[in-house]
Amino acid sequence: MADDFAVGREIQTQLWPQMASGGTPRPVNKLAPDFFTWVAETAFGKIWSREALPIRDRSLITVAMLAALGKTGELRGHLMGARNVGISQDELVEVLMQVAVYSGVPAANEALNIAAEVFGITIDETRRSRSEDVYRHIASDNLLSTLAVGPPKRMCRRC
Secondary structure, rough: OHHHHHHHHHHHHHHOOOHHHHOOOOHHHHHHHHHHHHHHHHHHHHHHHOOOOOOOHHHHHHHHEEEEEEEEHHHHHHHHHHOOOOOOOOHHHHHHHHHHHHHHHHHHHHHHHHHHHHOOOOHHHHHOOOHHHHHHHHHHHHHHHHHHOOOOOOEEEEE
16 A cells, blocks of 8 residues: 555656645645545555556546546646646647537537646737737738739639
8 A cells, every 4th residue: 555655646746746844735635634644545556556557647537537627726736737747728629629529619628728827828929829820910911922823814804
């Protein structure tokens, strides 16, 4: 058991580096300290430590499951943990979009909103989508080509 706890704590530290110094104190730690020891031993020490799947994959799976179940408190922590084990923001967004297919749009929408908070994305940063950037690029290219060679030629007699 002590070994499971140590292995579990090591995995937790990979996900959440602050665990190396004992984690972030919260009232629930005082209320049920044995619970968190049990989580470290079982969830992380016995399951996350299994060799068939790397921690990175287990992190992606966990994010998808928490999003599908609507467990937003745990989702916040696991989104941060996923970033700490090298999973990109784009990969996490794809996982959360996949949730919509199997668990519904409301679950994915809620999870994406949580992800935006975790990633520090504000309304000003999200106002312009990628498609708007592409449109602006195409529009500016057309404007430059129009200025360089004049207006486009008519395609037919009616135009």
